[in-house]
Amino acid sequence: MKNYVKATAWLMAGCSLFAISTVANAQDANKSDNAKEEVVVVTGVAKGQNRLDTSISISSLGNAEIAKAAPRSAAEIFRNIPGFRSESTGGEGNANIAVRGLPVAAGGAKFLQIQEDGLPILEFGDIAFGNADIFLRTDLSVGRIEAVRGGTASTLASNSPGGILNIISKDGSAEGGAVQITQGLDFDQSRVEFDYGGAFSDNTNFHIGGFYRKGEGPRKAGYDANNGGQFEGNLTRHFDNGFVRVGFKYLNDRTIGYLPMPMAVSGTNADPKWGSVPGLDAQSDTIHSAYFLSDAGLGSNNQNHVSDVRDGMHPVVKAFNAEAKFDVGGGWNLDNKFRYAQNSGDFVSLFPESVGTASEIAAKLGGTSLTIANGPGAGSAYAGLAMRVHTFNVLLNNLDNMANDLKLSKTFNLDNSKLDVTFGLYNSHQNINMDWVWNSYLMEVKGDNARLLNAYNGTTLLTQNGLAAYGVPAWGNCCTRHYDTQYDIVAPYLVATYSIDKLSLEASIRHDGGKARGNYAGSVQKPNFDVNGDGIIQPTEVSVSVIDYANPQLVNYDWNYTSYSLGANYRLSDNVSLFARTSKGGRANADRLLFGKVKADGSVAKQDAVDFVKQHEAGVKYSQGGVKLYATAFFATTEEQNYEATTQRFIDRVYEAKGVEFEGAYRVGNFKINGGATYTNAEITKDALNPTQVGNTPRRQAKWVFQMTPSYKMDKFEFGANFIGTTKSYTSDDNLLVMPGYIQTNLFANYQFTEKLLVSLNVNNAFDTFGVTEAEEGSITANATNYVRARAINGRTTTLSLKYSF
Numbered sequence: 001m002k003n004y005v006k007a008t009a010w011l012m013a014g015c016s017l018f019a020i021s022t023v024a025n026a027q028d029a030n031k032s033d034n035a036k037e038e039v040v041v042v043t044g045v046a047k048g049q050n051r052l053d054t055s056i057s058i059s060s061l062g063n064a065e066i067a068k069a070a071p072r073s074a075a076e077i078f079r080n081i082p083g084f085r086s087e088s089t090g091g092e093g094n095a096n097i098a099v100r101g102l103p104v105a106a107g108g109a110k111f112l113q114i115q116e117d118g119l120p121i122l123e124f125g126d127i128a129f130g131n132a133d134i135f136l137r138t139d140l141s142v143g144r145i146e147a148v149r150g151g152t153a154s155t156l157a158s159n160s161p162g163g164i165l166n167i168i169s170k171d172g173s174a175e176g177g178a179v180q181i182t183q184g185l186d187f188d189q190s191r192v193e194f195d196y197g198g199a200f201s202d203n204t205n206f207h208i209g210g211f212y213r214k215g216e217g218p219r220k221a222g223y224d225a226n227n228g229g230q231f232e233g234n235l236t237r238h239f240d241n242g243f244v245r246v247g248f249k250y251l252n253d254r255t256i257g258y259l260p261m262p263m264a265v266s267g268t269n270a271d272p273k274w275g276s277v278p279g280l281d282a283q284s285d286t287i288h289s290a291y292f293l294s295d296a297g298l299g300s301n302n303q304n305h306v307s308d309v310r311d312g313m314h315p316v317v318k319a320f321n322a323e324a325k326f327d328v329g330g331g332w333n334l335d336n337k338f339r340y341a342q343n344s345g346d347f348v349s350l351f352p353e354s355v356g357t358a359s360e361i362a363a364k365l366g367g368t369s370l371t372i373a374n375g376p377g378a379g380s381a382y383a384g385l386a387m388r389v390h391t392f393n394v395l396l397n398n399l400d401n402m403a404n405d406l407k408l409s410k411t412f413n414l415d416n417s418k419l420d421v422t423f424g425l426y427n428s429h430q431n432i433n434m435d436w437v438w439n440s441y442l443m444e445v446k447g448d449n450a451r452l453l454n455a456y457n458g459t460t461l462l463t464q465n466g467l468a469a470y471g472v473p474a475w476g477n478c479c480t481r482h483y484d485t486q487y488d489i490v491a492p493y494l495v496a497t498y499s500i501d502k503l504s505l506e507a508s509i510r511h512d513g514g515k516a517r518g519n520y521a522g523s524v525q526k527p528n529f530d531v532n533g534d535g536i537i538q539p540t541e542v543s544v545s546v547i548d549y550a551n552p553q554l555v556n557y558d559w560n561y562t563s564y565s566l567g568a569n570y571r572l573s574d575n576v577s578l579f580a581r582t583s584k585g586g587r588a589n590a591d592r593l594l595f596g597k598v599k600a601d602g603s604v605a606k607q608d609a610v611d612f613v614k615q616h617e618a619g620v621k622y623s624q625g626g627v628k629l630y631a632t633a634f635f636a637t638t639e640e641q642n643y644e645a646t647t648q649r650f651i652d653r654v655y656e657a658k659g660v661e662f663e664g665a666y667r668v669g670n671f672k673i674n675g676g677a678t679y680t681n682a683e684i685t686k687d688a689l690n691p692t693q694v695g696n697t698p699r700r701q702a703k704w705v706f707q708m709t710p711s712y713k714m715d716k717f718e719f720g721a722n723f724i725g726t727t728k729s730y731t732s733d734d735n736l737l738v739m740p741g742y743i744q745t746n747l748f749a750n751y752q753f754t755e756k757l758l759v760s761l762n763v764n765n766a767f768d769t770f771g772v773t774e775a776e777e778g779s780i781t782a783n784a785t786n787y788v789r790a791r792a793i794n795g796r797t798t799t800l801s802l803k804y805s806f
Contacts, residue, residue: 001338002600007309008298011745012290015310017434021167021257021376025092027624028110028754030470031529033549034584038550041054041058041060041146042118042146042168043058043115043147043148043153043154043164043166043168044056044058044146044147044148044151044152044156044157044164044422046156046409046420046422046508047333047335047409047420047676048394050572050658051576051621051623052575052576052577052621052623053504053569053571054504054569054579055151055504055520055567055568055569055579055580055581056148056149056150056151056152056370056567056579056581057083057148057149057150057151057468057617057619057630057632057634057661057736057748058146058148058149058228059081059082059083059147059148059149059663060144060145060146061077061080061081061144061145061147061148061766062143062144063140063142063144065080065492065674066142066145066659067231067252067710067748067760068651068709068711068720068722068748069709069722069746070722070746070747070748070762070763071138071763071804072088072092072218072394072764072794072797073088073092073093073095073133073381073609074089074092074095074133074136074137074138074167075090075093075095075097075133076089077086077089077138077145078097078145078147079707079724080707080709080722080724081147081162081165081676081707082149082662082663082676082707083099083100083149083632083661083676083678084097084099084147084149084163084165084261085097085098085099085104085149085700085701085705086701087772087773087774087791088773088793089103089258089773089791089792089793089794090257090258090259090791091217091255091256091257091258091312091313092131092137092226092253092255092313092732093131093133093134093135093136093257093313093315094107094131094133094134094257094313095109095131095133095345095774096109096700097109097114097125098111098701099111099112099149099150099162099163100149100150100162100163100417100615100634100636100657100659100678101636101655101657101659101680101682101698101701102162102613102636102638102655102657102722103638103640103653103655103682103698103699103701104482104699104700105640105642105644105651105653105699106128106578106592106642106643106644106651107126107128107131107644107737108125108126108127108128108131108132109126109131109132109133109136109164110125110126110162110611110642111160111161111162111426111611111613111638112125112160112162112163112164112165113125113132113153113157113158113159113160113163113164113165114132114133114136114165114167114475115145115164115165115167116136116166116167116169116249116319116321116339117166117167117168117169117247117321117323117337117339118166118168118323118337118405119338119339119403119405119769120132120157120159120338120339120401120403120428121133121135121136121323121341121401122135122343122399122401122428122430123158123159123260123401123403123428123430123487123590124159124430124487124588124590124591125159125160125488126371126592127399127590127591127788128394128434128592128677129392129394129396129434129593130343130394130396130399130432130434131516132437133317133446134313134315134345135317135341135343135346135399135776136167137204137211137230137251137253138167139193139195139209139210140180140193140194140195140209140211141169141170141195141207141208141209141210141232141553141759142167142168142169142281142306142442143168143169143170143171143179144168144169145165145166145168146164146165146166146168146318147163147164147165147166147630148163148166149161149163149634149661150160150163150581150583150615150617150634150636151565151567151581151583151615151617152363152495152506152508152565152567152583153583153585154510154563154564154565154584154585154586154613154615155493155495155508155509155510155563155565155582155583155585156424156493156495156508156538156563157426158426158428158489158510158512158588159512159587159588159624160331160585160587161563161583161584161585161586161587161612161613161615161638161661162613162636162638164484166525166539169207169232169247170195170197170207171197171207171234171236171605172197172199172205172207172234172236172456173197173236174197175197175198175769176196176197176198176525176806177194177195177197177198177338177805177806178194178195178196178803178805178806179192179194179210179218179803179804180192180193180194180623180802180803180804180805181686181801181802181803182799182800182801183799183800183801184215184797184798184799184802185583185798185799186796186797186798187215187216187217187218187225187797187798188215188216188217188224189213189214189215189216189217189799190213190214190215190768191211191213191214191215191217192211192212192213193209193210193471194208194209194211194212194213194347194514195207195208195209195210196208196806197573199659200235200569202713203236203237203238203239204233204235204236204237204238205235205236205615206235206236207232207233207358207683208231208232208714209231209232209233210229210231210232210447211229211230211763212228212229212719213226213227213228213229213253213554214226214227214228215227215345217256218284218764218795219254219256219258219284219285219286219288219794220284220285220286220290220447220448221256221286221288221290222288222289222290222291222448222449223288223290223293224310225254225256225258225288225310225312226253226254226255226403226577227253227254227310228251228252228253228254228256228314229251229252229253229254229627230249230250230251230252230253231249232247232248232249232250233247233248234246234247234321235247239326240713241326241327242324242325242326242334243323243324243325243326244322244323244324245322245323245324246320246321247319247320247321247322247556248319248320248475248621249317249318249319249714250317250319250323251315251316251317251319252315252316252317253313253314253315254310254311254312254313254314255313255314256286256288256312256349257312257313257348257349257392258791259350259351259353259392259791260348260351260774260775260776260790260791261280261282261285261286261352261789261790261791262277262280262352262355262385262387262445262787262788262789263275263276263277263282263285263772263775263787263788263789263790263792264276264277264760264785264786264787265349265737265780265785265786265787265788266780266785266786267780267782267783268782269737269738269739269779269780269782270738270782272563272738272740272780274738274739274740274770274790274792275445275623275770276343276345277385277445277787279445279446279582280445280447281447281770281794281795282769282770282790283770283792283793283795284447284450284627284794284795285447286447287350287352287387287389287443287445287450288309289351289443289449289450289451290449291374291375291449291450291451291452292309292350292441292450292452292466293308293309293310294306294307294308294309294445295307295309295348295391295393295680296467296532296547297437297439297470297531298437298470298480298531298544298547299395299435300435300482301547301549302546302547302549302660303760304306304532304533305395305437305530305542306682306754306797307346307348307351307391307437308348309348309349309391309392310729311346311348311782312348312349313346313347313349314345314346314347314349315340315343315344315345315396315766316342316343316344316345317343318341319337319339319340319341319342319344319695319786320339320340320341321337321338321340322337322338322339323335323336323337323338323420324336327556327758330410331410331412332408332409332410332705333408333409333410333522334406334407334408335406335407335408335409336404336405336406336407337403337404337405337646338403338404339401339402339404339453340363340400340401340402341400341401341402342399342400342515343396343397343398343400344396344398344399344400345397346394346395346396346694347393347396348391348392348393348394349391349392350389350390350391350392350443350482350779351389351390351391351392351646352387352388352389352390352625352789353387353388353389353390353440353472353474353639354387354388354474354480355385355387355445355787355789356385356386356387356787357385357386358370358383358384358386358453360386361386361387361388361442361453361455362386362456364388364453364465364474365457365462365468366457366462367455367456367457368456368458368461368588369381369455369456370382370386370442370453370454370455371453371454371456372384372401372444372451372452372453372454372455373442373453373454373463373465373466374451374452374465374466375449375451375452376414376451377451378433378451381676384442384444384445384446384455385444385445385787386442386443386444386445386453387439387442387444387445388440388442388468388474389440389441389442389443389481390438390439390440390441390472390474390475391438391439391440391441392438393436393437393439394433394434394435394436395435396434396435396436397435398431398432399430399431399432399433399434400429400430400431400434401428401429401430401431401439402427402428402429402430403426403427403428403429404426404427404428405424405425406424406425406426406427407422407423407424407450408423408424409420409421409422409423412597416419416500416501416780417499417501418498418499418500419496419497419498419499419501420496420497420498421494421495421496421497421618421718422494422495422496422572423492423493423494424492424494424495424668425490425491425492425493425565426489426490426491426492426493427488427489427491428456428487428488428489429486429488429489430486430487430488430805431486432483432484432485432486432487432518432588432591433483433484433485434482434483434542435481435482435483435547435775436479436480436481436482436549437480437520438468438471438472438479438480439467439468439470439472440467440468440471440472440473440474440725441466441467441468442454442463442466442468444453445787448799451680452465452466453466454466455468455761460539461539462539463539464538464539464540467540468540469540469543470529470531470540470541470544470545470547471523471525471543471544471545472545473543473545474757477521477525477545479522479523480485480522480523480545480546480547481519481520481521481522481523481547481594482520482547482549483518483519483520483591484518484519484520485516485517485519485520485555485590485592486516486517486518486590486728487514487515487516487588487589487590488514488515488517489512489514489588490512490513490514491510491511491512491513492510492511493508493509493510493511493723494508494509495508496508502570502571502572503568503569503570503571504568504569504570504571504803505568506565506566506567506568506569507564507565507566507567508564508565508566509562509563509564509565509737510562510563510564510585511560511561511562511563512559512560512561512563512586512588513558513560513561514558514559514560514588515557515558515559516555516556516557516558516559516590517555517556517664518555519552519553519554519555520552520553520555520594520598521547521548521549521551521552521553522547522548522551522553523545523546523547523548524545524546524547524548524551524671525543525544525546526543526545526546527542527543527544527546528542529541529544529546531544532703548670553594553600553602554598554600554601554602555594555598555599555602556601556603557598557602557603557609559588559606559609559610561586561588561610561612563583563584563586564583564584564586565581565583565585566581566582566583567579567580567581567582568580568581568733574624575622575623575624576620576621576622576697577620577621578618578619578620578621579618579620579621580617580618580619580766581615581616581617581618582614582615582616582617583614583615583616584612584613584614584615585612585613586610586611586612586613587603587610587611587612587613588609588610589608589609589610589611590592592600592641592642592643593609593641594606595643595650596643596650597641597643597697602723607641608641611638611639611640612638612639613636613637613638614636614637615634615635615636616634616635616636617632617633617634618632618633619631619632619633619661625667626665626666626667626668626672627664627665627666627667628663628664628666628674629662629663629664630661630663630664631660631662631663632660633658633660633663634657634658634659634660634661635656635657636656636657636658637654637655637656637657637685638654638655638657639653639654639655640652640653640654640655646776647776649689650689651689652687652688652689653684653687653688653693654684654685654686654687655682655683655684655685655698656682656683656685657680657681657701658680658681658682659675659678659679659680659681659682660677660678661676661678662677662678663675664676670712670713671710671711671712672710672711672712673708674708674711674712675704675707675708675709675723676704676706676707676708677704677706677707678702678704678705678706679704680702680703680704681702681703682697682698683695683696683697683698683768684696684697684698684733687725693733693734695733696733696735697729697730697731697733697735698733699729699730699731700729700730700731700773700774701729701730702726702727702728702729702741703727704725704726704727704741705725705726705727706724706725706726707722707723707724707725708722709721709722709723711748716751716752716753717749717750717751717752718749718750718751719747719748719749719750720747720748720749721745721746721747721748721766721776722742722745722746722747722748723743723744723745723746724739724746725743726741726742726745726771727741727743728741729778731739731774731775731777731778731788731790732777732778732779734776734778734779736778736779737775737777737778737779737780737788739772739773739775740771740772742769742770742771742793743769744765744769744771744793745765745766745767745769746758746762746763746765746766747763747766748761748762748763749759749761751763756804756805756806757802757803757804757805758801758802758803758804758805759800759801759802759803760799760800760801760802760803761798761799761801762798762799762800762801763796763797763798764794764796764797764799765793765794765795765796765797766796767796768795769793770792770793770794771792772790772791772792772793773793774791775788775789775790775791776788776789776790777789777790
């Protein structure tokens, strides 16, 4: 497979070079109008531009291409974009997303920003248990997705030096709409979505849309694990010199969050044999269970609180956005975008802290045996494989976000050239108010409704209906916590582009000034605390982890940094352009610093407040008729301060990544193919806390990742496939245990019954390929059966859709 991926990538590179040489020697008289690039990109540029005229790496996915990828989440869409590594095995949110080899050391999307209509969903993409993609859902309202890698992502947005993912909504400029019903054929899920847009009058248009979805989901949870939807819309009023647009979004959704679960691995670190634990299928099961629906304990203010495990990832979003764009006279144009979102909800999921035999798990609590706590056989002895589970239970009280981006631009026409100048001012405010109320439980290792377990020391009960502890003593009771912090950013920026003949030179600079204010509180153990109020001190109440509100820690620090980006683009012809760029950007660290980096006076060290990314890139773009080819070579360095809750480790490293991105599309007659491949050679170049890892490859970073979608259309029938592939990578920075490469195949077929009625069959992971994206263990014992905690891609799921357009 590795050789196949390399061959594909080098073939695309060869085609690119052939296109360059062919067009460079062509006469201008042979230029063709249909060779011109049609898509005008709006992300990462000061004003809308033809893709071939930009000196940045940018991709665009339309809604037709999105549908062909058979996505089950936004993260599964992102993995179809070259340069991005999207680990989409967390469900419909909580994905780990990286770009160009920049690290994902502790989850989320640290070095890139996910936007809706040009403004961030959340200011920071890796808020612990509040990742930006948790608050994102895609439906028929999406017009297209634009993705910028490197370049002006450093200067045209804050906290996104690696890249930008921008979901752009339909605006009603095209009359019409659709209703679509989708039913899972081999899994329990039903979904209905709609959109409609058009004109209210000659100068006013609108668009509305949304979805509702319910079902167990792609894995057997024992209950409706996905339940909810969203409704959104916008209204645009056009004037002679511009337009005003206002929009809204309401999202209230509950989706299961899949965390690592037990898998069986044998063989050796270099040549492991990954598989399922008996009774727990790694592709179709989950450790969630109908016998574990409530997590009763303490919540905010150390008051009694019962969480419903079925809430899973439960985002509640009430967002308002507006844009005003006008020619204000004298050649000046004003563009202002505003977004305010009230974000709250919950994150509840199950994480196996340890896996072992019944006696091994009982011994961790000072016990000798286990019994079944509920369900069939309750009260009887248990002798199978067991696990101690931590409930990742986080109350997302307030993640409200406000952002405003003001741009004032003008084009100065000079002798045989022109100068475009844009002045910008960005302001944002981000709240992070949450409570972590984690507890410990014992469960059997089983899919399809695992039961809770009790531990005994002889005849002495050590647990309470499966509850092992209020808190997580296995991790030093780290994770009973309260945050109440606010982050404000003011960022002026300047973009200047000088164009003469076929050459354009661009320079941009941005200065981010930010402040963090607020407080946080850690945990303290309270002895003999009657949590459930029954008047009896249970074994689990002898020592209870509570939030230490009596000793709050101050957060009071500022940060400042300057970013820049310099680029050049040379248009060889209507069909070919060459570009090069160098950039430096920063990412302010937010809640991750609250794990021990904040000093007693609320300050943080300057080197901890901001992590910087430097990138250099050069590439070629070719577009003519049905052929589009893009190739970019890149080199990036970055530093990272972070904390990983599951390993209780701090991270303080410097990384380096270099590689090549290929992207292409080809259309001839009824056949069409598009795709891309990315080669990345990444390395840890400095590690202040663990120097032995210097020279190693960052965890989960493969040398090659690729995607490809061929399709064929004849009359009313269209069919095709979407391939997602990766070569091997390592589970940890120690570079011992290998996660093998794999190719996932998604199939689709559409039949147009009438002009307005479309039926679609969609098969995700059609061949039931086994693929692992993440694991907690860094090594195994050779030639033995090891139980590791990992996340695998879902097995085969099939849907049938009926879409009526009007």
